[in-house]
Amino acid sequence: MHELVMKPAAATPPPGVLAGAPLQREGGVALWRQIARIVESEIAAGSPAPGGKLPTEAQFSQRFGVNRHTVRHALEELERAGLLRMEQGRGSFVAEDVLDYIVGPRTRFSEWIRRHNKEPSGKILQLRIVAASAAVAAGLGIRAGARVVLFERLGLADGVPVSLSLHHFPAARLRGLLPALQATDGITAALRRIGVHDYLRQVTRVSARLPDPQEAELLRTPRNRPLLVTEAINVDREGNVIEFGAARYPTPRVQIVFEPRA
Amino acid sequence: MHELVMKPAAATPPPGVLAGAPLQREGGVALWRQIARIVESEIAAGSPAPGGKLPTEAQFSQRFGVNRHTVRHALEELERAGLLRMEQGRGSFVAEDVLDYIVGPRTRFSEWIRRHNKEPSGKILQLRIVAASAAVAAGLGIRAGARVVLFERLGLADGVPVSLSLHHFPAARLRGLLPALQATDGITAALRRIGVHDYLRQVTRVSARLPDPQEAELLRTPRNRPLLVTEAINVDREGNVIEFGAARYPTPRVQIVFEPRA
DNA sequence: ATGCATTTGTTCGTATGTATG
DNA sequence: GCATACATACGAACAAATGCA
Numbered sequence: 271m272h273e274l275v276m277k278p279a280a281a282t283p284p285p286g287v288l289a290g291a292p293l294q295r296e297g298g299v300a301l302w303r304q305i306a307r308i309v310e311s312e313i314a315a316g317s318p319a320p321g322g323k324l325p326t327e328a329q330f331s332q333r334f335g336v337n338r339h340t341v342r343h344a345l346e347e348l349e350r351a352g353l354l355r356m357e358q359g360r361g362s363f364v365a366e367d368v369l370d371y372i373v374g375p376r377t378r379f380s381e382w383i384r385r386h387n388k389e390p391s392g393k394i395l396q397l398r399i400v401a402a403s404a405a406v407a408a409g410l411g412i413r414a415g416a417r418v419v420l421f422e423r424l425g426l427a428d429g430v431p432v433s434l435s436l437h438h439f440p441a442a443r444l445r446g447l448l449p450a451l452q453a454t455d456g457i458t459a460a461l462r463r464i465g466v467h468d469y470l471r472q473v474t475r476v477s478a479r480l481p482d483p484q485e486a487e488l489l490r491t492p493r494n495r496p497l498l499v500t501e502a503i504n505v506d507r508e509g510n511v512i513e514f515g516a517a518r519y520p521t522p523r524v525q526i527v528f529e530p531r532a
Numbered sequence: 533m534h535e536l537v538m539k540p541a542a543a544t545p546p547p548g549v550l551a552g553a554p555l556q557r558e559g560g561v562a563l564w565r566q567i568a569r570i571v572e573s574e575i576a577a578g579s580p581a582p583g584g585k586l587p588t589e590a591q592f593s594q595r596f597g598v599n600r601h602t603v604r605h606a607l608e609e610l611e612r613a614g615l616l617r618m619e620q621g622r623g624s625f626v627a628e629d630v631l632d633y634i635v636g637p638r639t640r641f642s643e644w645i646r647r648h649n650k651e652p653s654g655k656i657l658q659l660r661i662v663a664a665s666a667a668v669a670a671g672l673g674i675r676a677g678a679r680v681v682l683f684e685r686l687g688l689a690d691g692v693p694v695s696l697s698l699h700h701f702p703a704a705r706l707r708g709l710l711p712a713l714q715a716t717d718g719i720t721a722a723l724r725r726i727g728v729h730d731y732l733r734q735v736t737r738v739s740a741r742l743p744d745p746q747e748a749e750l751l752r753t754p755r756n757r758p759l760l761v762t763e764a765i766n767v768d769r770e771g772n773v774i775e776f777g778a779a780r781y782p783t784p785r786v787q788i789v790f791e792p793r794a
Numbered sequence: 795a796t797g798c799a800t801t802t803g804t805t806c807g808t809a810t811g812t813a814t815g
Numbered sequence: 816g817c818a819t820a821c822a823t824a825c826g827a828a829c830a831a832a833t834g835c836a
Contacts, residue, residue: 303744311778312667314739315763370737375792405614475632476788478740478758496740496758526738528635528790562823588801599825604802620802621832756832797836804830811823 301336305344313353313364314522324354324362353522369432371519372527375470378458379425379433388427395488396422397451399441406438409503409514417441419448421457424488431489432524435517444512461512468507475501476526481518491520498526555596563598567606575615575626586616586624617784619754631694632789633781637732640720641687641695650689657750658684659713661703668700671765671776679703681710683719686750693751694786697779705772723774731774737763738788743780753782760788 309324318324325333330341345362348354356362369386371377383390400420407414418438425433437457439447450460461469478496486493497518504513519526555566571586580586587595592603607624610616618624631648633639645652662682669676680700687695699719701709712722723731740758748755759780766775781788 307744310741315667315670317667317670373790471792474790476738476760476790478760478783480756480758494742494756496742498738498740521740528736528738530637530733564823590801600802601826602824605823618802619832621800621834623801754833799833799835801833802831804828806828807826809823809825811821813821814819815817 301334302340302343302347305330305334305336305341306347309344310348310353310522313348314368314525316368318364320364320368322364324364326361368522369427369524370527371524372529373471373474374529377471379435380456380458383425383427383432386427389429391426391429392455393424393426394422394451395424396420397448399448402438406514409501409511410438410440411511412440412442419444419451421451431520433517433519434485434489435515438514439512443510457513466506466512469504469512470507472503472505472511478521481520485518489518489520491523496521498524500526555598563596564602564605564609567592567596567598567603568609571606572610572613572615575610580626582626582628584626586626588623620756622754628785630784631689631786633786634789634791635733635736636791638730639733641697642718642720645687645689645694648689651691653688653691654717655686655688656684656713657686658682659710661710664700664702668776671763671773672700672702673773674702674704681706681713683713692785693782695779695781696747696751697777700776701774706774719775728768728774731766731768734765734767734773740783743782747780751780751782753785758783760786762788 309330324330324345327338327341327345330345331338334341345354345356349356349362354362354364369382371382372385379392380390398420399417401415402410402412402418404414406418407416410418412418417440419441421437421439423435423437424431425435441447444461444464444466446464447460450463451457454460454463461467477499479499481489481491481493481495481497483493485491485497489497491497498521499516499518501514501516503511504515506512555563557563559566571592586592586607589600589603589607592607593600596603607616607618611618611624614627616624616626629648631644633644634647641654642652660682661679663677664672664674664680666676668680669678672680674680679702681703683699683701685697685699686693687697703709706723706726706728708726709722712725713719716722716725723729739761741761743751743753743755743757743759745755747753747759751759753759760783761778761780763776763778765773766777768774
């Protein structure tokens with residue numbers, strides 16, 4: 271039903287992984303798990319493209335030299351994980367929502383989503399003044415206990431949750447930010463309203479962990495699929511730190527991409 | 533029937549008055565706070581050492597004469613503060629330093645490790661010629677089925693595993709690479725030996741997933757802690773793709789850091 | 795592959811002390 | 816004095832993950 275095969279991937283080169291080696295029959299890893307891993311990485315790398323048709327089960331079983339049941343087991347696992355869907359009589363198709371989050375100095379949520387031809391939206395979960403914890407204070411370069419504006423938002427693309435972000439702004443340095451965030455939607459717009467017309471991402475730190483039940487529900491992801499967790503510091507043009515943010519993205523729906531000079 | 537039941541208290545110098553005295557039940561300070569302070573000071577004093585195992589919750593609760601809930605409350609506080617981590621089914625462990633993997637155009641394994649004042653080493657797991665899968669071929673810009681050198685290595689820092697990497701090199705473009713990799717240690721050295729004196733990282737793609745049993749054992753990480761998974765493309769100075777690599781890093785021991793202008 | 799012991803994670807219920815109004 | 820809310824503490828039971836034989 272949606273067969274437009276627009277590849278946003280035109281810009282991002284394709285990789286895949288692990289696909290070079292044959293299966294290990296004595297490796298202690300079940301064959302269907304190895305197959306699932308391989309197909310997952312190929313999907314993650316964009317082959318076939320989102321919405322595209324996977325090889326038939328018979329083709330897979332020939333390629334890997336295993337029984338069709340083994341292939342089915344792997345595909346069922348991936349279907350449960352939301353990576354593909356299996357349709358009786360038609361075939362298996364790659365799910366269409368793998369979003370590359372391209373990290374750059376001016377990465378903005380709405381631009382990220384629109385680059386994938388989807389409609390960005392957001393839901394505010396928290397917006398209030400709190401005292402800075404030691405970690406937040408260190409990130410912002412202020413003293414612990416100082417007042418910060420805390421802003422938590424669920425980010426959606428075409429209504430599908432793709433990010434859960436926590437933003438900390440130094441209240442003293444950014445007067446009037448809280449009402450601005452309430453009135454506008456989007457951080458960029460709120461900052462502009464109080465006179466910050468540009469800001470740059472300085473460092474991005476990436477880790478991963480399993481979601482807690484709340485995060486899993488908000489992001490609509492299984493509890494055993496890790497989240498990518500990023501911490502970033504944003505500065506204004508004078509180099510003052512104006513935001514310390516932490517965001518969580520569901521894998522494998524979202525990947526983070528670093529391009530040195532894109 | 534395994535742990536020697538030596539009380540570390542005998543060997544370790546008494547950290548202040550804290551460890552010796554019992555808890556004060558009437559002092560106006562919550563028991564769990566007192567416990568948290570004691571454990572914190574013991575960790576600060578180096579017992580147990582970073583990465584070492586703390587006593588079990590049951591042992592703590594016996595030592596302090598409190599309920600396990602009370603101990604847990606204290607430990608959870610310290611986990612939030614980043615001093616230790618709790619792992620279901622295994623125990624609690626003193627936090628270790630995280631290795632920041634700084635992504636840049638010339639990121640090299642040994643330099644990464646040495647930057648953290650640790651000694652890099654590696655263990656070759658696979659080294660052979662295989663036919664390029666479609667995904668690998670696409671990454672390398674060659675035709676599927678062409679011969680590629682497949683190189684898998686476990687990377688260690690001071691003997692502790694920190695990375696598990698799979699490298700694919702186009703065999704036709706890089707004659708003599710396989711013996712060079714066998715003879716030298718380090719990819720940079722092997723490439724230099726066959727005339728490639730510099731190479732640059734072009735894109736890095738980051739995702740995360742749980743390890744399979746093999747990966748968990750090689751990287752010595754629990755099964756329920758995600759791996760950071762990266763895919764990267766390296767090119768020589770003329771822009772020819774030289775390597776397509778996929779690497780896995782254990783969280784939270786390793787984090788990936790992106791600095792736009794470092 | 796199976797079962798068992800160990801350890802942390804989670805959820806009940808109960809009771810007490812303290813601060814507030 | 817009394818009701819309420821909250822933090823603290825204990826107890827029991829079970830779930831889930833791990834490691835080992």
